Amino acid sequence: MKMYGRRMARVTAPVIGALALFASGAVTAPLEAQAAPAGRVCMFEAPDGAYGAGHAAFAIKAPEKTNHWIYGSFGSTNDAPVNGWINGGTWEKARGHFTSVRDKDHNNARYYTRYRCVNTRGGDIKRAQSWYTTVKNRGYNVATNNCLHMSMAVFKGYSETLRKDTRLKSATRWTPNDYYNEVLPAARWEASHSL
Structure with a gap:
């Protein structure tokens, strides 16, 4: 005993x-075991876009819905219209769109080939859409208002957490490829996924 x-x-x-x-x-x-964040954003990337500098596009999840995303792009002749587009639908539809875009400059190969995502605490779809409109209305400029600027404006409009994250540097002076390969991993975004 x-x-x-x-x-x-x-x-x-x-x-x-x-x-x-x-x-x-x-x-x-x-x-x-903790509550999962309700928000999620993804950057889709075309590494061969813009003559090898890359091309970025965005997807953001509606936090109040189970499977609804807003997604779009700005400034690519492969992903017309060049002045920007935005769409909505399920994750499968968003991912399917980016998978289906073809690269007119490279023998019609798949244009977008990868993406990275990160969860956020909530998200504001209307604010993100407002930033999309603001950037689009400024007009495309390769140095100061390009596809990367658009994607980051949408992400930071959507999420206060991303807006305040000092690891997410200004898009100016970064190519989409370098931002995707260096800045996003340093900001603890998920590993790159292939399309």
Whole structure:
């Protein structure tokens, strides 16, 4: 009986200690046990676009809906019209659109070939759409108002978290390829997915 009591004390003490830490807030529940963020954004990228500088497009999830996305692009003759477009639908429809675009400059090969996503705390679709309109109305400019500027404006309009993230540098002086390969991973966006 004494042996059983000692074993029980050895097993019980760490459990009680862990519960005390958890109750005090020093330890939190595992990430997967916490509530999932309602917002999500994805940058779609065409690495061969713009003569090898790359081309960026956006997709943002409506946080109040299970599977509704707003997606679009700006400034690519492959993804007409060049002055920008925006659409809505399921994730499958958004991903299918980007998969179907062909590169007129490279033997009609697939234009968009990859994407990166990140979850956010909520999201404001109307504010994101407003930023899309603002950037579109400024007109395309390769140095100061291009596809990367458009995508980042939409993402930052959508999410206060992304707007305040200092790791997401200004789009100016970055090519879409460099931003996708360097800035997004440094800002802890997910690994690149192939289309």
